[in-house]
Amino acid sequence: MGTMADKENREKVMVLTSNYRILGTMRLGPDGSIWDFKHRPNEDFVTIFEAQVFRLSDGKRVYDAVQIELSRRAIEAVFQQKHLAFMRKEEGQ
Numbered sequence: 001m002g003t004m005a006d007k008e009n010r011e012k013v014m015v016l017t018s019n020y021r022i023l024g025t026m027r028l029g030p031d032g033s034i035w036d037f038k039h040r041p042n043e044d045f046v047t048i049f050e051a052q053v054f055r056l057s058d059g060k061r062v063y064d065a066v067q068i069e070l071s072r073r074a075i076e077a078v079f080q081q082k083h084l085a086f087m088r089k090e091e092g093q
Contacts, residue, residue: 009035012081015048016056017074024051024068026078034078045069 010025013034026048027035036046048070053063 010049013048014079014081014084015070015075016077016079017070018076019056020062021054021056022048022051022068022070023054023081024048034080037078044072046072046075 009028011028011034013024013026015022015024026046029035029038031038036043040046046069048068049066051063051065051068052061053065053068054061
């Protein structure tokens with residue numbers, strides 16, 4: 001499977017940790033579920049692509065990365081952006 005096919009199976013997400021809000025994309029499975037959570041349940045990390053990382057304390061954008069591996073234990077919530085009713089635009093986004 002090439003990178004083009006991978007991109008077609010990605011969904012924009014917002015991931016919350018205790019200190020950060022992360023906007024990016026995650027791979028979806030054929031059933032529309034987020035791949036890392038359903039198909040890699042025993043892995044310690046999940047992959048977020050095209051990540052923009054914002055500090056929760058002040059909303060400041062502190063990191064951008066093509067791909068990050070985030071500890072599953074650090075994640076408090078994951079939202080598919082299309083399911084969010086409202087998302088405030090931050091400075092520098």
